[in-house]
Amino acid sequence: MAQDRRAGRGGRGGDRPQTPVPSRQEIEQIIGGDVEKLVTWADSLGRGLAHNERLTTSQVRGFFGAVRQIEAEVGSSERELGDSTHRKLVLLKPKLAYQAQREIDNRKGEGVLRLKEVLAPAIELVGRDATRFRHFVEFFEAILAYHKAAGGRES
DSSP: OHHHHHTTOTTOOTTSOOOOOOOHHHHHHHHTTOHHHHHHHHHHHHHHHHHTSOOOHHHHHHHHHHHHHHHHHSOTTOSBOOHHHHHHHHTHHHHHHHHHHHHHHTTOOSHHHHHHHHHHHHHHHHTTBHHHHHHHHHHHHHHHHHHHHTTOOOO
């Protein structure tokens, strides 16, 4: 199983549990608009990333900033992401993969990897749909809010 292979990487000992991530079907429901599922999973992820993975906000600040820039390009009445906006969104996946591997290589933990396991499929499920993109942003914001509420550190 993929999770079993990752469990020993990144300098993590066996003393902390790995943060569970939603299935692709659950991510589909969240991006599709299921707000209860969004809140439930954001809470679980935020707490887990703060305690189990010891993720810091500085580890994801650049990525979240890029999402905010894309959000600023999407008008509230738009139904579909334009070519340029969609391209920027999709190109966040390799940036997130790079940051996750960099954190593992530097033995800073697997928090960014856990986040990648959630956000990369979510980006795929957004496609060009502006409403689904807004749900993606809400989900990411909620994860970070619960992370901070659970004591997530700045750096």
